[in-house]
Amino acid sequence: MRLVSVAVIASLLPAVPAAAATESTRSAPSTASAKAGTTYYVDSRAGDDSADGTSERTAWKTLANVNAAELKPGDTIAVKRGSTFTGPLTLEADGTAAKPIVVRAYGKGPLAKIGGTEDDCVIVKGDYWRISGLRASGCRWAGFRLDGRRIELSGVKADRNIAGVMVAPSGSHNTIRDSVLTDNNRMSVNDSGGDNDSGAFGVLLNGDDNLVTGNTITGSYAKSKDYGTDGAAVEIFNGDRNVVTHNIARDNDTFTELGAKKGKTATGNVFAFNVVTSKRSRGSFLITRGPRHIVGPVKGTIAVHNSVYLPARDTIGWSCHDGCSPSILKLRNNVIHVGGEAGFADGKGADEAGGVYKGRTARFKPGPKTVMADPQFVSRTDLRLRPGSPAIGRGVKLSSKWYGGKAIRKDAAGKLLTSAPDAGAYQH
Template sequence: MNPPAGRSCALALPLAVTLTAALGAAPGAHAFGQAPPAAVTSGTTYYVDAVSGNDGNSGTKATAAWRTLARVNTAAPAPGDTIAFRRGRTWTGSLLLTASGTAAAPITVTAYGDTSAALPVVGGPVTDCVRVDGSYWRIGALHAAGCQWAGFEIRGSHNVLTSVRAGGNVAGVSIADTAHHNTVRSSTLADNNKMSVNTPGGWDDSGAFGILLNGDDNLVTHNLITGSRAVSYDFGHDGAAVEVFNGDRNRVEYNVSRDNETFTELGREPGRTADGNTFAFNAVTSVHPASAFLVTRGAGTGVGPVNGTRALNNSVDLPGAQAQGWVCYAGCSPGILTLRNNVIRTGGKTGYEDGTGADEDNGVYFGTQTQFQLGPQSVHADPAYVSPTDLRLTAASPAIGRGVPVGYPTDLAGNPVSAMEPDAGAYQFAP
């Protein structure tokens, strides 16, 4: 999904105090009011080994493992149970997780065996490699690859993906419109570079998503997302590290994005909303010539307006001559997009707005064009990053002390953020 040349949209909050209040309690503890992880109730562990297993086994010992996904899919794990896949093994087909755990006793998927071996792989060609219809799953140490739609398709709620991998899919992770309060953290989503729609004409091509958020109140944090880019008839290339469509109040924070076509793009279909999404403390780099950081929209397009988007303390370096920082088009206004404390360097446009413009301030911008009104505390100057791929600040950076508090206690590296004079960007200056 891409707009015309000069794309994007969102809701403005006044100044730092209002931003902090609007964001609520400082993130990093338990965003969206989710309770801390409870002690897991001990249950039964079922083992799965694609080489040495047998579906006639009990599955309750590593020496009596099941063999196939079909056997796992017909099981009925109870809250507190664990399904463990042997490392170094590969399964072709879909893993279907339909049962549900509880907040006190989630159901766990993990890996076992030689820790030096590769993660267990669930692969295509199938529509979804891993489909989670249930709720309260904890899924870790699994690799989903080569699927026709999603590596991980999340349809339930209160599920957590941790330390998973996904590649070679249309979407590394897809969180459906019925799904809410899910978390994707500490995972690697690399080269999800397939298109789901790619036809000449119609301006409707779509695909190549690291993460696709159709649901509400989800958290995407501390992930590495790379290579979300594919050839498109309509746009030349398309793809996004994190695409938001019809999803409200999602948080995308503390992620590293490398060589994606766009970091994030937001839209909605008629009668739906994609409001109140926050992007904070992300580090975004890309070598692609027409890459972009953030694209959002007003009411003058069929997939807008997208209200209340917030971009806070992001660091961006996009050296391409056609690159764009943020884009807010088709009726941009302070109600569409608020930006604070961002550091953006491009080989092209630093930003674009139309209409009454976004609510922007306390930023550092450097590029060949700036097509928006700089806020009173923003500046056009070289951010003095350590390097084009290391977006930490050097002592000469104009981003030091330029920010305002926005409610986040730590930066992308885990360093504390000053409560009085924070630095702009994803990293606080550390001599």
């Protein structure tokens, strides 16, 4: 697994506005439904761009009319299932907390597919959107690019992009949930010797205070001339206070890798109740950096109640290097079984407790209640605990701030944590 460097992503991304986030709350965007507004329909098969678009019978045919529409708070864009469009779909209007602008599917069949190599497929520049029922495939860079604030992306699919979902530096307080991000397995740069290959991201977070939850992220993995292979289910570069929780990740190169350009810190990101498995010959759960690294220091990362099974020999549970310290990484109540190195920390080491680890090697100081033992997962893909597992009752009691809020204090199956929790993503 690459432990030496990360591509300097900021220099490779499309130009985006400067970061504008000023709020400190981690809460998800409001789930208020759009109140009465105009619904515009679009149907690539039976639509007509000369029609008014305000009924299924008078639907538009292309995204051009949607892009040009003067949308207002409470309006809805209804996209016919089975449609195929060339992007981009560019959403620039602003909704409000009480009246978000909605994109949803209608009809029967597969999700409408937006593709095209000339631009990102779905670009959301406005605030307060609720977007569901779309698939973004084979786009120039990102399937979905979120430049705005208070956007909820749910029930979407993204595949064959460099990034399935990208949250730009200006994107904050957005939610990416209950979506399927599969085989986003392309590199934006793949040349020899530059230490700058970049790509294969399920989700790329450059913004602050975003929530990534309940998603299935698979196949974020691509060949790299610099690193052999590269990719991440969730990559964070410069983003602060993001919460990544209750996701299922399979067969990615890395679950998460964090970095920041000088002057940034990627501070206070939380990873909780994620379930990570892989059949690949290499991989890792979490990679972060101290101050001696070119894209460090990454400060205040928290990883709690994650379950990880990576059986191949060239694997690592977590790595905190180039000046690790408790201010860089804190781990609580994780269960990590790998074929390679269970964990690595140099410098002053990470702040760790309540974990169960199994690997060929481990180079970190175990904290209180941590043991080196087989966690006894049900199977290679089912990371619930069998009776008698050493992870049962192993966890240390934690306050809600460790998880990013009370709403997240549930295991991967939705069970509330007890005062004597099990380690790992599932409570026995």
